[in-house]
Amino acid sequence: DGGITQSPKYLFRKEGQNVTLSCEQNLNHDAMYWYRQDPGQGLRLIYYSQIVNDFQKGDIAEGYSVSREKKESFPLTVTSAQKNPTAFYLCASRISAGLNYEQYFGPGTRLTVT
Amino acid sequence: KQEVTQIPAALSVPEGENLVLNCSFTDSAIYNLQWFRQDPGKGLTSLLLIQSSQREQTSGRLNASLDKSSGRSTLYIAASQPGDSATYLCAVRREDTGRRALTFGSGTRLQVQP
Numbered sequence: 001d002g003g004i005t006q007s008p009k010y011l012f013r014k015e016g017q018n019v020t021l022s023c024e025q026n027l028n029h030d031a032m033y034w035y036r037q038d039p040g041q042g043l044r045l046i047y048y049s050q051i052v053n054d055f056q057k058g059d060i061a062e063g064y065s066v067s068r069e070k071k072e073s074f075p076l077t078v079t080s081a082q083k084n085p086t087a088f089y090l091c092a093s094r095i096s097a098g099l100n101y102e103q104y105f106g107p108g109t110r111l112t113v114t
Numbered sequence: 115k116q117e118v119t120q121i122p123a124a125l126s127v128p129e130g131e132n133l134v135l136n137c138s139f140t141d142s143a144i145y146n147l148q149w150f151r152q153d154p155g156k157g158l159t160s161l162l163l164i165q166s167s168q169r170e171q172t173s174g175r176l177n178a179s180l181d182k183s184s185g186r187s188t189l190y191i192a193a194s195q196p197g198d199s200a201t202y203l204c205a206v207r208r209e210d211t212g213r214r215a216l217t218f219g220s221g222t223r224l225q226v227q228p
Contacts, residue, residue: 041220042220042221043216090158103216105150107156107157108155110155
């Protein structure tokens with residue numbers, strides 16, 4: 001089955017700890033994205049990558065970091081500098097950076113920091 | 115800056131009703147618009163993608179229209195069913211080439227009563 005996997009589904013961390021969220025896709029998509037969703041709100045873009053070894057900041061990149069060493073993987077690290085890290089995190093991908101293509105989403109990771 | 119608004123924020127209808135969800139965007143320079151469905155605690159499922167040159171797209175009981183010049187899109191759901199209960203999100207892709215990500219509305223939470 002082709003798709004996007006995110007693990008774990010639920011993640012709990014203590015304040016002050018860094019945590020890395022996994023995103024893997026076997027769709028052979030070039031472009032990958034990380035979004036954050038807070039209750040009752042739409043998705044906000046954290047980081048995106050149009051190709052391997054390249055990534056760009058989105059609208060709310062402060063306190064987050066990413067890497068794109070492999071086409072199929074785009075992990076997101078939530079650092080201790082992120083002031084309100086508790087949220088639902090969604091990873092997405094598209095076949096290419098071209099404008100016509102649909103974006104597909106993973107099942108999400110719910111991060112709770114206490 | 116592009117802003118996407120969805121009205122109403124929540125909607126409850128009896129089974130069998132036809133209904134319309136609204137999406138408006140402030141910058142008409144979009145390349146396409148995508149409608150998604152999100153079940154509680156889950157990722158997003160793409161429903162329909164409308165290119166800026168198109169007026170509407172249909173899939174089964176769903177019909178999405180786009181009026182780019184007025185900055186509006188509607189999602190029409192015919193003969194609603196309890197299984198349609200979910201949050202519906204619209205998102206637009208801007209025409210500029212610097213970014214390939216979507217700008218989302220905050221969604222309409224739909225409840226279809228049996």
